[in-house]
Amino acid sequence: MTKRLLLAGLGVLLFGGGALRSSGPADAVWEEEGHLIVNRAAAEHVPADMPAFFGAASDRLTWLGPEPDRWREDSEPALKASQEPDHFVKLELLGEGFEFSPDRYAFYRALEGLRADRAAAGEDPDALLPERVGLQVYITIELYDRVVVAFRQYRDLIAAGEPPELVEGNIILYAGWLGHYVADGAQPQHTSVQYDGWLGPNPNGYSGPGLHYRFEGQFVADNITVEDIAPLVGPPNRLDDPVNDYLDFLRSSHELVEDVFRIDRDGGFTGAGTLEGLEFAKARLAAGAQMLLDLWYTAWLESATSE
Secondary structure, three states, X not given: OOHHHHHHHHHHHHHOOOOOOOOOHHHOOOHHHHHXXXXXXXXXXXXXXXXXXXXXXXXXXXHXXXXXXXXXXXXXXXXXXXXXXXXXXXXXXXXXXXXXXXXHHHHHHHHHHHHHHHXXXXXXXXXXXXXXXXXHHHHHHHHHHHHHHHHHHHHHHHHOOOOOHHHHHHHHHHHHHHHHHHHHHHOHHHHOOOOXXXXXXXXXXXXXXXXXXXXXXXXXXXXXXXXXXXXXXXXXXXXXXXXXXXXXXXXXXXXXXXXXXXXXXXXXXXXXXXXXXXXXXXXXXXXXXXXXXXHHHHXXXXXXXXX
């Protein structure tokens, strides 16, 4: 199935033929196309040793990829404001060696300490408010845990002779929703203060505002299909330490921030782009799909042992 057929099919299924809606340049986060591609590529690699209902849910898992971006309308300001920080984390603001706790409230307290240090140095402490640093790490960890718990409930219902369908919808919802943030984490700009145009000294002539959408929105929509990504995704891996493995994934994505700007400066994301631009975008989408698949698979296996 091509990407365009995928989009059209989902539009017919869910809107009676209406077009899928894109949030537009101001709210660009892989746009609808990138999120659909990541979730679809992961869903098409669900192994046979996961529950059959999950493997059969690829359309629903795909549709849920862009879901959090559908909560970013000005018409629902409370919803929009409450979850905007979930889409990013600006790792530079935390400094080398910062250790994330799995507990978001411990993270808030750690930020308070960093803010106090910044104020004492005569610098603006508000740059380290949670909503400015970003909470991407925590929404992802928490959703992964929801998937584990829901899979455990599924096992418990089967063991008790009760219908597992009671929890199947929750599993698919949490798993598809999780895919949104994993895909965001694969986009290097979602890990950085360099979210759109280059900030600060710019001796290399990198782009000003507009790069974010040009790369992850228009370029991906025009040039990349699900078929491009699928061969780059392998069988799922059981993660030894899901929290720290995901943090390593974010840090590895962060290391590529300047590559995004360099490739763009050289025309890599304009129009049909360059070979380097195409391969870079495909690799990042595939990295997101692989990490998502690994998290799903690990959640299923962990649900058999964790209490």
